[in-house]
Amino acid sequence: MKKQNHTIKQFELSPLAKAGIIIVNMEDPKVEDHDISKPHRDNHCQLMLALNGAFKLNIDFENVEFSAPALLCIFPEEVHHIIEVKDPKGWMISFDPSLVSKEIVQLLENKIDNPFLLQRESNFCQQLVILMGLIEKVQLESTNNYTQKSIHSLLNALLSLIAGELDPNLSVDKEKENRSIIIKETFIKLTKEHFKTWKQPAQYASALSISVAHLNDTVKLLTGSPVSVHIQEASIMEAKRLLYFTDKSVKEIAYEVGYDEPVYFGKLFKKITNLTPLEFRKKFRD
Numbered sequence: 001m002k003k004q005n006h007t008i009k010q011f012e013l014s015p016l017a018k019a020g021i022i023i024v025n026m027e028d029p030k031v032e033d034h035d036i037s038k039p040h041r042d043n044h045c046q047l048m049l050a051l052n053g054a055f056k057l058n059i060d061f062e063n064v065e066f067s068a069p070a071l072l073c074i075f076p077e078e079v080h081h082i083i084e085v086k087d088p089k090g091w092m093i094s095f096d097p098s099l100v101s102k103e104i105v106q107l108l109e110n111k112i113d114n115p116f117l118l119q120r121e122s123n124f125c126q127q128l129v130i131l132m133g134l135i136e137k138v139q140l141e142s143t144n145n146y147t148q149k150s151i152h153s154l155l156n157a158l159l160s161l162i163a164g165e166l167d168p169n170l171s172v173d174k175e176k177e178n179r180s181i182i183i184k185e186t187f188i189k190l191t192k193e194h195f196k197t198w199k200q201p202a203q204y205a206s207a208l209s210i211s212v213a214h215l216n217d218t219v220k221l222l223t224g225s226p227v228s229v230h231i232q233e234a235s236i237m238e239a240k241r242l243l244y245f246t247d248k249s250v251k252e253i254a255y256e257v258g259y260d261e262p263v264y265f266g267k268l269f270k271k272i273t274n275l276t277p278l279e280f281r282k283k284f285r286d
Contacts, residue, residue, distance in 0.1 A: 020044075020096035021151050023135045026053075026088040039081045039245055039285075044094050045105065047159075048072040049132050050115075052089035057082055059114060061240060061284055069125055070115040071162065073108055079241045091132045095155055104159050110185050111166040124165050131158045183208060184222045187215065188230065195234035196258040201227040235259070236272045243281045250277045 039058070050068035057064045057072075059080045064072070068090065074080050076097060097105050118125045135154045138147060190204055198204060204227065205215040216227045223230070235257040242253045254265035269277050 020099050021093065021135075021155055022095075023091055023093040023132065023139055025136060026050075026090050026092065039079050041077050041079045041241065041245060042074075042094070043076050045076060045097050046074040047093045047095075048074075048090065049093075049128055050088065050090040051120075051129070052087060054084075054086045055082075055088070055115075056084040060237065061244070064114050066115040066117065069118040069120050071112070071118065071128070072115050073112050075105075075109055077238075077241065079245050091136065093132070093135065093155070093158075099152055100156055100159055104156075104163050106185060106189055107163050107167060108159070110188070112162075116166075124161070127161055128158070131161065180218050180222060183210065183215065183218045187219055187227070191230050191234040195231060195238065196256070199231060199258060201231070204231075232268060233272060236269055239265075239269060239277065240273070240280060240284075243277055244285050253277070 048071065050066075050070050050072065052068045054067045055065070055070075055072075057080060059074060060078050063083070066072075068088075118128075131154060135151060135158070138150050138154065142150065186208060187204055190198070190207055194203070201212050201216060205212045208215060212227075219230065220226050225233075239253050239257045242248055242256060243250075246253075248256070250266065251262045254260075254262040257265070259265035259268075266277060269275075269280070273280055275283065
């Protein structure tokens with residue numbers, strides 16, 4: 001597990017149809033290898049707690065390099081692969097995002113930095129170790145009808161612990177939170193869900209029950225970019241993933257991300273990335 005062409009212990013979510021959750025100890029030699037040295041993406045979330053080792057990965061065309069202890073989150077549809085891993089120790093847990101609070105998943109996406117570096121002796125780090133170890137122990141040793149519920153509860157406790165560390169001032173009552181932040185974060189979430197068919201700011205404003213001007217002013221104030229740019233960038237990010245991960249033609253990818261005019265799509269892609277779609281594919285994949 002020290003070089004790029006080696007595998008790291010991982011798994012597919014498909015065998016977990018009943019549980020939707022599985023935890024893997026990085027040191028467990030019995031775990032079936034799942035080669036993630038090649039770019040791929042999944043329909044589930046992955047959370048890594050690294051207690052030892054040095055890691056180099058690529059997540060959505062950005063290299064992520066760090067040494068333990070650290071947390072790392074990979075979200076559904078993000079293209080990722082391992083470049084190099086040395087002396088890993090810790091856990092990888094995969095879970096179906098529908099099993100946990102949507103607010104918690106959204107908070108993780110919006111707030112966590114990859115990697116989220118930890119202080120080894122901190123109470124937070126020690127609590128993470130306890131919960132990860134307990135989830136592994138329950139998964140391995142429990143066989144009764146309540147095992148799955150126990151694991152679900154422990155997973156929610158783990159993610160809630162992380163959420164509390166990321167945003168200690170998070171209010172349980174959403175109405176008490178800053179309204180502008182709620183609008184921005186909900187808008188970003190909507191772009192990820194609807195970028196293929198919702199190309200107009202008015203569609204997002206309608207979903208949020210606010211005016212287009214209010215939406216645009218809020219998003220631009222908090223992010224520096226207008227609503228239209230975020231909509232375009234969501235489409236282009238998916239196009240990048242398809243160019244990298246599939247052999248589909250540029251025309252097919254244009255249609256898949258919601259553009260009926262491949263020529264317009266090509267111009268937009270180059271405007272945002274400074275590369276044509278084929279140049280991007282050649283640079284990052286070929």
